[in-house]
Amino acid sequence: MARNKRLFFALWPDQEVRSQLAGLQTLLPQVQGNWVHPMDLHITLQFLGSVPVNQQHCILQAASAVQAVPFALEINHLDFWPKPRIAWAGPEKTPEELLRLVKTLGRNLRECGCKPEKSPYRPHVTLLRKTTPGMALVLPQPVFWPVEHFVLAESCPGSEPPWYKIVESWPLS
Template sequence: MVERLFFALWPPVSQRDALARASQGLSVVPARWTQTADLHLTLVFVGPVEAHLFGCVAAAGDDVAVAPFDLRLAGIRHWEHNGLWVAEPADAPSGLLNLVSQLQQNLLACGLEPEKRPYRPHITLARKAPAISPMPLHLHWPVTNFVLATSRPRSGSAYQVLRRWTLDV
């Protein structure tokens, strides 16, 4: 069986609800909204993985050594090139970049190369969305863990968290 896997930061319910409230004013505009339960910040998109590689991919999170860090989401913007509305941090904290780097490095042992595009942290709020003016957002998120998740067929939630790791040095 092939699964589409990704490592992500999964906000607690209170943060996901705050993101949903912050974008509520946009809900009158036609777009394909991300369900509140599915809001997350992708760290590394692994992609389709054959069953025999699952253990290796999951182990990539086992020896990550990153201290908890604070993420401050500062705005909601439109990404014109792919029609997304996203919540973005003003800048990426070093803990976030270190976490992404360690996961990418660990995935090399599975024969999986890092994505070539520069990492751009964001939470996708909606797809197929028209242009909007940037909106301020003031959301503080103390990040204490990360997850390995998979996409699943649309029946309720689009994603399923498979494993969770606590950040610790």
């Protein structure tokens, strides 16, 4: 029987970038919290939540219609957000190409009945969840991430990590 899936669109790093992102976790104070499994490191583009089966095909078509160009991210900042209690890494400046990708994807998804996020888009890689406040830090050696595709991923929490699996991938061209 088909079921709802907990879905999100994301930038998914290759193995080299993933290793560098996982290495950033060692820069964080060794505090309490839930470390994100290295295979789960990503940057969310659009969080969809629980998607009914009858909406999933439309979402795949909406993503297939996205036209965006490859770009590079410079992950050069570590910080902490108190309300969700996460330590994260991200770019100091968001590339215009990334903002256009997010906007185009969001516009296409509205045709499927998906509601846009209310808060402004802030690209980040969550490194640690449910943690105590930490200090902001500019990285001495940034992580350069060439972005050449985006993915639709499914969240499957509750089992052994990694909790996310790629459902589909689309190239940027």
